[in-house]
Amino acid sequence: MTASQLDATLAALADPTRRAILAQLASGECTVTELAEPFEMTMPAVTKHLKVLEKAGLIERGREAQTRPCRLRAAPLKAVSDWVEDYRQDWEESLDRLDGYLQDLQAAEGGATRGRKKQRRK
Amino acid sequence: MVAKSNAANELLFARIYDAPRELVFSVWTDPKHIGNWWGPKGFTTTTRAMEVKVGGVWDYVMHSPDGTDYPGRGVFTEVDKPNRLAFSHVGGKADDPHLSCEFLVTFEDLDGKTKLTLRMIFPSVEAVEHARDLGAEEGGLESLERLAHFLRTSRV
Numbered sequence: 001m002t003a004s005q006l007d008a009t010l011a012a013l014a015d016p017t018r019r020a021i022l023a024q025l026a027s028g029e030c031t032v033t034e035l036a037e038p039f040e041m042t043m044p045a046v047t048k049h050l051k052v053l054e055k056a057g058l059i060e061r062g063r064e065a066q067t068r069p070c071r072l073r074a075a076p077l078k079a080v081s082d083w084v085e086d087y088r089q090d091w092e093e094s095l096d097r098l099d100g101y102l103q104d105l106q107a108a109e110g111g112a113t114r115g116r117k118k119q120r121r122k
Numbered sequence: 123m124v125a126k127s128n129a130a131n132e133l134l135f136a137r138i139y140d141a142p143r144e145l146v147f148s149v150w151t152d153p154k155h156i157g158n159w160w161g162p163k164g165f166t167t168t169t170r171a172m173e174v175k176v177g178g179v180w181d182y183v184m185h186s187p188d189g190t191d192y193p194g195r196g197v198f199t200e201v202d203k204p205n206r207l208a209f210s211h212v213g214g215k216a217d218d219p220h221l222s223c224e225f226l227v228t229f230e231d232l233d234g235k236t237k238l239t240l241r242m243i244f245p246s247v248e249a250v251e252h253a254r255d256l257g258a259e260e261g262g263l264e265s266l267e268r269l270a271h272f273l274r275t276s277r278v
Contacts, residue, residue: 105141
C-alpha cells in the first residue's frame with residue numbers, strides 16, 4: 001500500500017458516520033436503505049458517504065440494479081492497522097531501550113551504593 | 123466498535139522501571155540522556171537545544187540508519203518534576219513540520235521503582251485536513267500516524 005492509498009483510507013475513516021457504516025457492514029452486507037435507517041440519515045447523505053468509502057477501497061457494491069448491496073473490504077483496514085502496529089512497535093522498542101539505558105546509568109554511577117541488584121524489566 | 127473521538131486517537135504505554143523516579147524523569151528531560159533511547163530502532167538523536175520549562179523548546183534531529191535526518195521539536199506544556207511532563211511534539215520519521223502529537227508522561231514512585239505512563243494523543247481533525255493536503259505527496263506517511271491512532275479502535 002502506498003502512502004497516498006493509506007492517506008485515502010485514513011481520510012475516509014476519519015468520519016465517525018463512515019466508521020459506523022463500516023462497523024455495520026462488518027456484520028454482513030447491507031443495502032443503502034438498510035444502512036440509512038440506524039443513522040437517521042437521508043439516502044443521498046448515506047450515498048455520499050458510501051462513495052467516499054468505495055473510492056478508498058473500503059467497500060464494494062454489488063451489481064444488482066435495484067439494491068446494489070454494500071460489502072466491507074477489509075484489506076485497507078488491515079494495512080492501516082499494520083501501520084499502527086509498526087508505530088506502536090517502534091515505541092515499545094524505545095521504551096525497552098530506555099529500560100536498558102536506565103540500568104546502564106545506574107550501574108555506571110555506583111553499583112556500590114545500590115549493590116548488585118538483579119535488573120531487567122518486569 | 124466505533125471510535126469515540128478522544129479515546130480512539132491516543133496510544134497508551136505503561137512500564138515499570140527499576141530506577142528511581144528522579145532518574146527516569148531526567149532521562150526524558152536531560153539532553154545528554156534522551157538521545158540514548160529516543161527514536162525508532164537503529165536511529166540516533168542529537169539534541170540541538172532543550173529548555174525544560176513550560177513554553178520551552180526541545181529541538182532535535184533524528185538520524186536514520188540510511189543517513190537521512192529528520193528534525194523534530196517539542197514544546198513543553200507541563201513540567202512538574204518528577205511527576206509529570208507534557209509536550210506538544212512535531213516530527214517523526216518524516217520531515218513534515220505540521221505533524222503533531224501531544225505527549226503526556228507521568229512518573230509514579232513504586233517503592234524505589236518507577237511506573238511510567240506514556241500517553242500520545244493525536245489531534246485527529248487537523249490530521250484529517252492535513253492528510254488531504256498532503257495528497258499523494260511522498261513522505262506523507264508520517265501525517266498518518268495521528269490518523270492511524272485515531273482509527274485504532276475502529277478496526278472491524
